[in-house]
Amino acid sequence: MTDQTPQTRLELAKEASRATARLTSxxxxxxxEAIAVALEQNAAAIIAANGRDIERGRSDGIGESLIDRLRLDEKRVAVLAAAVRQVAALPDPVGRVVGGHRMPNGVALEQVRVPFGVVGAIYEARPNVTVDIAALALRSGNSVVLRGGSAARESNTVLVEIMRDALQAAGVTPEAVQTVDDFGRDGATALMxxxxxxDVLVPRxxxxxxxxxxxxxxxxxxxxGAGNVHIVLDESAPDDWAQDIVVNAKVxxxxxxNAVETVLVLRQAAPRLVPLVASALQSEGVAIHGDDMVAGLVSNVIPATEDDWATEYLSLDIAIKVVDTLDDAxxxxxxxxxGHTESIITTDSRNAERFLAEVDSAVVMVNTSTRFTDGGEFGFGAEVGISTQKLHARGPMxxxxxxxxxxxxxxxGQTRG
Known part of the structure; x- marks a missing residue:
């Protein structure tokens, strides 16, 4: 892959997409399976490269939340390989008939699924995405062009090399997996x-x-989209469900x-639930940003500002607000x-069904942790991302x-008269 330009890589991916579209299931x-085996066999090299990325990230001060996303250890590499195998075991969508009928003149119509062609991805500090998107793209008959960002460049370089070598060994063109990381911002611009x-570009x-x-x-x-995720606790929320679900979703x-960022507690439930949930969160090291009522029920509360309600913390911080009614929530x-994920904890079926019907997010939940909004948890093997738009795809992809x-x-022989 030397002595090339970003445009060359895109052209190679386009050519390869014609070959991947013809592959059988x-x-x-x-x-x-060849990729999964290669990941396992090269785990030490992957972890060593990732260690160099983490060391550089710490010296650059990129923050612990990005360090966590960046990290690949033995367990996470094994999870990556397992996810690739799970994707391989999923039903092949290509060729699936999704509709059709016979016209009055006898012409038979079928609507079938086909690959997009070339999937592009731009992401940062997420080396697992390098493998996840490549696996999903290949299983669905596409080629892929990746721009993984400078924070994970060592990890991504090794992962792409491993996958390309595995494809070649399996008799599939290695040009189906391309990276433009080595071109920096010019590579991202070429993708955009x-x-x-x-054919489609997915940012993460x-x-x-x-x-x-x-x-x-x-x-x-x-x-x-970003995940400013909410959990609502109503008057009927059981103590153990409220505590366990909020702590799991945050910690x-x-x-x-998909980690929760704001908890909304209905006023009648606040004296019972706010101290319980806040104490459990604080025992896990979570800093609570709360309104005046929360501060009156719990010690060591950071006064919440307007910005807190709009913040995706991605850290051990959470905003808690008391609201009068479900309408206010x-x-x-x-x-x-x-528009990512919202959940309500309740035993009131009317509140549950109203929440499900009225909240306009990609995933809406009742009595469960928002951490389940995930392609792997949904049974997809892996995910391209979680779409928060409404056209073509929404939710885990x-x-x-x-x-x-x-x-x-x-x-x-029919002709139109």
Missing amino acids: DDKARAL HGRGFI GSAGLIETVVTEATVPVIET QRPSVC LDHIRRYST GLSELTSTKWLARGA
């Missing part, structure tokens, strides 16, 4: 302006990165987009949510979301 599954070569990362791609790209973009992995979510459709018409 078994061909694609074998190629992914790659009309005729990039900070709100700033996503906004840049959405506003500057001249190719189709699927927007994966299990605070640096990811819904109004708050409509104002501040990024798996194989089907990397396909389009085309119509097949089979006739017997």
Whole structure:
């Protein structure tokens, strides 16, 4: 891959997409198994490269939330390989009939799923995305062009080399996996302006990165939004569910987009639930940013400002607000949510069904942790990202979301009069 330009890589990916589109389901599954085995066999090299990225990241002061996303250890490499195998085991979406009928003149119509062609991805400090998106793209018959950012450049370089070598060994063109990392910002620009070569572009990362791609790209973009995620606790919320779910949603992995950032407590439940939930969070090292009522019920509360309600902390911080009614909670979510995931803890079926019906987010939950908004947890094996837009795809994006459709018409000499 030396002595090339970003445009050369896009052209190679476009050419390779014609070959990947012709692969059988078994061909694609074998190629992914080869990648999974290669990841396991080269775990030491991956971890060593990742260690260099982490060391550089710490010296650059990129922050613990990004360090957590950047890190690959033995367990995470094993999870990556397992995710690739899970993707390989999923039903192949290509060729699946999604609709059709026979016209009055006898022409038979079928609408079938087909690969997009070339999937582009721009992301930062997420070496797992390098593997996840490549696996999903290949299983759905696409080629892929990756721009993983400078923070993970050592990790991504090794991962791309491993995947390309595995594809070649499996008899699949290695040009189906391309990177433009070595071109820096010029590589990202080529992806964003790659009309005729990039069929869909998926950004994953900070709100700033996503906004840049959405506003500057001249190719189709699927927007994966930030996660200003809410949990509502109503008057009927059981103590143990409220405590366990909020703590899990905040603490299990605070640096990811499905971690809860704001808890809204209905006023009648506040004296019972706020001290309980706040104490459990504080015992896990979470800093609470609260309104006046929260501060009156709990010690060591940071006074919340307007900015707190709109903040995706990605850290051990959380905002807690007391609201008068479910109407007020819904109004708050409509104002501040990024449309990612919201959950309500309740045993009132009317509140539950109203919440499900009225909250306009990609994933809406009742009585469960927001941490489940994840392609792997949803059974997709991995995910391209979590789309917060409404066109084409919404929520965790798996194989089907990397396909389009085309119509097949089979006739017997019919002409239009």
